[in-house]
Amino acid sequence: MSKNRVIGTLVALALLGAPLATANPFFHHLLIMVLFSTLLGVAWNLLGGYSGQVSFGHSAFLGVGAYATMLLHLKLGWSPWLGLVFGGALAMAVAVPIGLICFRLRGPYFSLATLAVAEIVRLVALNWESLTAGPQGLLITHLPELKLFGQAIDWETKIPFYYVIAVLTLLGMGVTFIVSQSRLGAYLLAVREDIDSAEAAGIDTVRTRVVALALSAALVGMAGGFYALYFRYIDPDAVFSVALSVEMVFIAVVGGIATTGGPIVGAIFLVTISEIFRERFQSGHLIFYGLFMMVIIRYLPEGIWGRLRFLLRLSTQRA
Amino acid sequence: METILQSVVSGVLMGSLYAMIAVGLTIVFGVMRIINMAHGEMVMLGMFGAFWSFTLGGIDPFVSLLIWMPAMFAFGMFVQRFLLGKIIAGGELNTLLYTAGLSLLIANLALLFWTGDYRNINVAYGSPPMRPFGISVSVPLAIAFVLAIAITTGLYFFLSRTDTGRAIRATAQNPDSAALMGINVARIDMITFGLGTALAGAAGVLLAPSLYLYPTVGEILVVKCFVVVVLGGLGSIPGAIAGGILLGLVESLGAVYVSVAYKDTIGFVLFLLVLLFRPSGLFGAGRT
Amino acid sequence: MALLEVSNLSKDFGGLRAVSDLSFVLNQGEILGLIGPNGAGKTTVFNLMSGFLEPLTGSVRLDGHELVGLRPNAIVKRGVARTFQIVKPFRKLTVLENVVLAAFLHEPKRVAATAEARRILAMLDLTEKADSYASDLTLGQQKRLEIARCVATRPKVLFLDEPMGGLNPTEVEAACDLVLKLRGNGITVILVEHQMRAIMKISDRVLVLHHGVKIADATPESIVRDPAVIKAYLGEEAA
Numbered sequence: 001m002s003k004n005r006v007i008g009t010l011v012a013l014a015l016l017g018a019p020l021a022t023a024n025p026f027f028h029h030l031l032i033m034v035l036f037s038t039l040l041g042v043a044w045n046l047l048g049g050y051s052g053q054v055s056f057g058h059s060a061f062l063g064v065g066a067y068a069t070m071l072l073h074l075k076l077g078w079s080p081w082l083g084l085v086f087g088g089a090l091a092m093a094v095a096v097p098i099g100l101i102c103f104r105l106r107g108p109y110f111s112l113a114t115l116a117v118a119e120i121v122r123l124v125a126l127n128w129e130s131l132t133a134g135p136q137g138l139l140i141t142h143l144p145e146l147k148l149f150g151q152a153i154d155w156e157t158k159i160p161f162y163y164v165i166a167v168l169t170l171l172g173m174g175v176t177f178i179v180s181q182s183r184l185g186a187y188l189l190a191v192r193e194d195i196d197s198a199e200a201a202g203i204d205t206v207r208t209r210v211v212a213l214a215l216s217a218a219l220v221g222m223a224g225g226f227y228a229l230y231f232r233y234i235d236p237d238a239v240f241s242v243a244l245s246v247e248m249v250f251i252a253v254v255g256g257i258a259t260t261g262g263p264i265v266g267a268i269f270l271v272t273i274s275e276i277f278r279e280r281f282q283s284g285h286l287i288f289y290g291l292f293m294m295v296i297i298r299y300l301p302e303g304i305w306g307r308l309r310f311l312l313r314l315s316t317q318r319a
Numbered sequence: 320m321e322t323i324l325q326s327v328v329s330g331v332l333m334g335s336l337y338a339m340i341a342v343g344l345t346i347v348f349g350v351m352r353i354i355n356m357a358h359g360e361m362v363m364l365g366m367f368g369a370f371w372s373f374t375l376g377g378i379d380p381f382v383s384l385l386i387w388m389p390a391m392f393a394f395g396m397f398v399q400r401f402l403l404g405k406i407i408a409g410g411e412l413n414t415l416l417y418t419a420g421l422s423l424l425i426a427n428l429a430l431l432f433w434t435g436d437y438r439n440i441n442v443a444y445g446s447p448p449m450r451p452f453g454i455s456v457s458v459p460l461a462i463a464f465v466l467a468i469a470i471t472t473g474l475y476f477f478l479s480r481t482d483t484g485r486a487i488r489a490t491a492q493n494p495d496s497a498a499l500m501g502i503n504v505a506r507i508d509m510i511t512f513g514l515g516t517a518l519a520g521a522a523g524v525l526l527a528p529s530l531y532l533y534p535t536v537g538e539i540l541v542v543k544c545f546v547v548v549v550l551g552g553l554g555s556i557p558g559a560i561a562g563g564i565l566l567g568l569v570e571s572l573g574a575v576y577v578s579v580a581y582k583d584t585i586g587f588v589l590f591l592l593v594l595l596f597r598p599s600g601l602f603g604a605g606r607t
Numbered sequence: 608m609a610l611l612e613v614s615n616l617s618k619d620f621g622g623l624r625a626v627s628d629l630s631f632v633l634n635q636g637e638i639l640g641l642i643g644p645n646g647a648g649k650t651t652v653f654n655l656m657s658g659f660l661e662p663l664t665g666s667v668r669l670d671g672h673e674l675v676g677l678r679p680n681a682i683v684k685r686g687v688a689r690t691f692q693i694v695k696p697f698r699k700l701t702v703l704e705n706v707v708l709a710a711f712l713h714e715p716k717r718v719a720a721t722a723e724a725r726r727i728l729a730m731l732d733l734t735e736k737a738d739s740y741a742s743d744l745t746l747g748q749q750k751r752l753e754i755a756r757c758v759a760t761r762p763k764v765l766f767l768d769e770p771m772g773g774l775n776p777t778e779v780e781a782a783c784d785l786v787l788k789l790r791g792n793g794i795t796v797i798l799v800e801h802q803m804r805a806i807m808k809i810s811d812r813v814l815v816l817h818h819g820v821k822i823a824d825a826t827p828e829s830i831v832r833d834p835a836v837i838k839a840y841l842g843e844e845a846a
Contacts (some may be wrong), residue, residue: 201759297420
């Protein structure tokens with residue numbers, strides 16, 4: 001336990017200090033993207049990694065969070081940060097019925113169902129123009145003033161955004177850690193192994209999965225809110241896309257399913273590859289996502305961090 | 320009345336191609352119990368194969384079927400033997416993720432080499448369309464329809480009349496018993512995957528003169544074909560055929576009577592409903 | 608009132624009637640053996656009673672409460688636990704963790720659940736294996752692990768589905784002793800088995816199923832002499 005506390009503290013300190021290492025805004029952007037991707041991976045992992053329910057539709061929750069945040073600010077004048085939290089809550093609310101429907105299915109059928117649900121949500125967002133402005137998307141020109149310790153925060157630079165995403169990511173990792181040590185976490189692992197056995201052990205497998213999904217969706221929803229405020233523009237193809245859902249799967253799988261730290265590794269990989277190839281080939285980075293996914297599944301199914309952790313004896317839990 | 324008839328005809332023609340792609344997907348599932356997320360990319364490869372042999376070699380796309388179908392068969396066998404074969408033992412989840420990765424890889428390699436520009440093939444007989452009984456029928460699509468039926472019928476005879484075909488059906492029913500009977504299951508898996516890929520590629524070739532071609536077309540196609548396969552019952556060939564035609568009809572009529580925008584949604588909603596209430600397919604033919 | 612009352616239980620699979628109008632009672636503290644030739648429907652009966660299958664007709668009452676229609680985990684909460692014919696331990700978890708999972712049902716806190724789990728492992732002679740992965744156990748040990756998991760849910764009734772299948776004679780003896788020990792701890796047991804000697808030795812009563820129909824329900828001594836039973840197992844001539 002204390003080994004974990006030490007690591008956790010070091011990570012927190014590193015996170016706090018990182019942006020101060022340089023004044024280069026591009027570097028700050030990279031850090032933000034790494035943390036954003038980490039949060040997505042962490043959130044996906046709660047459901048996908050721990051309970052083995054592979055969702056290809058998580059972008060639905062991201063989009064719900066993003067649109068909620070934008071619309072609450074643009075149409076009702078809410079503070080965008082309040083909207084962000086509300087976006088997470090809304091995504092959580094939406095996740096429950098989706099889960100109750102989709103969890104009747106197992107394995108790949110579940111995955112396909114999530115894909116179908118996400119596509120339906122995307123198509124609705126695309127076509128319900130009176131609500132979402134359809135393919136035009138939504139734009140936020142500048143963020144309202146917010147004062148911290150008497151000083152107005154300058155939202156034109158990247159550093160404040162960094163701290164917001166850092167807090168959210170730490171929150172996600174904290175939630176993951178707490179769950180992994182709790183009864184819920186144990187139940188999730190049982191569900192991943194064998195649903196019938198889990199039921200026979202007295203575990204309510206539907207409720208267990210719905211709770212995991214709800215937590216996962218809440219985190220992704222808040223990430224969506226962040227996306228909206230950082231990029232200031234969203235449209236259905238950006239936030240509801242299948243590609244985004246697959247990226248989340250990638251981050252968690254490459255990093256290490258069912259580990260707290262795995263998604264960071266996966267996120268670093270993803271963002272690094274993204275940036276290297278963004279200049280040269282337009283979507284060349286996707287080639288490497290695909291390739292890496294294949295290599296990892298074949299040779300390192302427990303993920304990079306999963307394998308490292310096992311080798312370094314940081315955990316006795318087999319992937 | 321004419322509009323309905325027109326919709327129905329278009330729907331059936333398109334549906335026959337969906338059916339062919341879905342049959343490829345369903346035999347792979349029936350025999351190997353895997354869900355191949357890269358199936359759509361196989362169709363895409365067939366499409367581009369036809370495009371390049373037409374553009375660079377002047378070969379009529381339907382004639383190029385003779386080149387591409389065996390080529391895709393070989394490619395499928397290669398994928399199974401060297402890539403997928405080792406993954407299947409890792410479980411359904413791993414196989415799903417692996418084939419998702421493969422799908423990303425193939426689609427984006429294609430994007431890299433061939434760019435995202437929309438291409439199309441203009442064959443001499445592409446227009447004007449035929450007008451039997453006042454209904455407009457595109458000539459290439461009609462030819463595709465006929466060939467799709469021919470190929471699917473050929474597959475049917477292969478599966479029911481030849482030894483290899485019977486071996487495939489036996490493996491689909493029970494791989495362990497099949498192995499005990501002396502069937503080389505690894506070889507059957509290779510042949511089955513080859514066949515599935517060949518069907519997908521062939522469908523791509525047949526569709527090439529009728530659609531706009533772009534490397535990421537596989538994404539939407541694979542989802543649609545899963546809808547078909549689930550509608551018809553996973554593992555059932557007649558189900559896949561019926562399901563394909565049904566989807567073609569639903570989309571065609573949906574575009575006219577509901578809205579063009581939401582026509583794709585109808586398929587997905589139907590899909591969810593079937594998964595929830597009749598997971599063995601509308602006709603109860605599938606295995607769950 | 609009997610502990611468990613099964614009335615008119617039936618189940619069809621396609622055109623086949625797997626279980627036909629089955630009725631019986633189970634009394635507190637009994638060990639009830641359930642036997643029958645292969646395909647008689649024994650595991651199906653367990654699946655029907657534990658919520659893994661829905662019956663066509665019939666009811667299953669535990670202490671007067673209806674169990675039919677409840678999900679398997681709800682039935683476990685009511686006090687009915689079952690093992691599986693083909694063992695299903697949680698392979699990637701340790702033996703201890705396997706039992707802790709089940710202990711969580713009544714002990715939500717990890718510390719208490721772990722203590723309870725250790726106690727149960729001791730009762731089942733699995734203490735040494737507590738930190739081994741479930742997949743590393745022998746078949747006999749895995750069967751005991753599954754029973755340990757059941758015991759952790761504090762069942763009133765325990766369904767054992769062929770607990771002695773695949774065990775050598777020494778292990779079978781040990782399994783018999785275990786079942787008697789469980790009964791001694793206040794658990795009522797229904798036992799499906801093919802090992803005749805074991806069934807005859809420990810059962811208070813035996814139920815015989817053939818083609819889904821109950822053909823006998825009596826003491827072990829009466830069963831072996833029952834012509835209908837002999838016919839079912841050995842055919843017409845032997846009767």
